Amino acid sequence: MKFGSERSLAVARSVNALTAVEELAGPSDFEALEKPVFRAWVRRVGGRNIWLWYRFNNAEVMLLTLTTEPPVPLDDEPKQG
Numbered sequence: 001m002k003f004g005s006e007r008s009l010a011v012a013r014s015v016n017a018l019t020a021v022e023e024l025a026g027p028s029d030f031e032a033l034e035k036p037v038f039r040a041w042v043r044r045v046g047g048r049n050i051w052l053w054y055r056f057n058n059a060e061v062m063l064l065t066l067t068t069e070p071p072v073p074l075d076d077e078p079k080q081g
Contacts, residue, residue, distance in 0.1 A: 007048060014045045014052050015063065024056045032071035040064050042071050 004012070018024070025031075025041045032042045032053075040053045051071055053064040 007050070010045050010048050011050060011052070011066065014043060014050075018043060018052065018054060018063075019061050024054075024061065030073040030075075032073050034065070034067070034071065038064070039074070042073075 018026075026043065029041050029043045031039060033039055034053060040055050043052045043054070044050070045052055045066075049068055049070070051067045051069075053067065053071075055062045055064060
């Protein structure tokens, strides 16, 4: 028996992969700025236009939000001045 939509299953696979690794951030993860005001790491949910935002420290992984708008990596943010 199958539970959940394809979209929710893709999100679940990404969350499982995120929490199962020994070291973060992953090779395809990048830092971005989410409005109004926070920095976080971002991972694209495989095959979907869904972006998983997270923070981590030595003890835990904190899942912050999911978005459907692709984030702009911090390195690509326009400089203000």
